[in-house]
Amino acid sequence: MIVRYFAAARAAAGFEEEKFHLPQGATVADLLEAVLAVDRPEPPAGTxxxxxxxSRSSFLLNEVAVRDQAAVLGPDDVVDVLPPFAGG
Structure with missing residues (x-):
C-alpha cells in the first residue's frame, strides 16, 4: 500500500509518499502504526x-474519506494523509 502525505504531514514525514508491505487483513490503524515505526529525522522548525x-489528520482510502481505522486495506490501496489546515 502507498501512503501519500500532504502539507505539514509531508514535511514531518520527510517524503511525499511511502510504500508499505503489510500482511493481508491489515487495517488503516495497522498502517498508521507502521508509519510511526519508521525512523525519521526531526521535522523542520515549526512543523x-x-x-x-x-492523531489530528483526516484520511482518504483510494480517494474516499475513511473514518473507521478498522477498515481493511488491500495491497494496492492508497491512503492519503490530510492534516488539519486553516484558511479558506
Missing part, C-alpha cells in the same frame, strides 16, 4: 511531529 499530525 509538529508526525505522530501529532496523524
Amino acid at each position: 509538529p511531529p508526525l505522530s501529532r499530525l496523524l
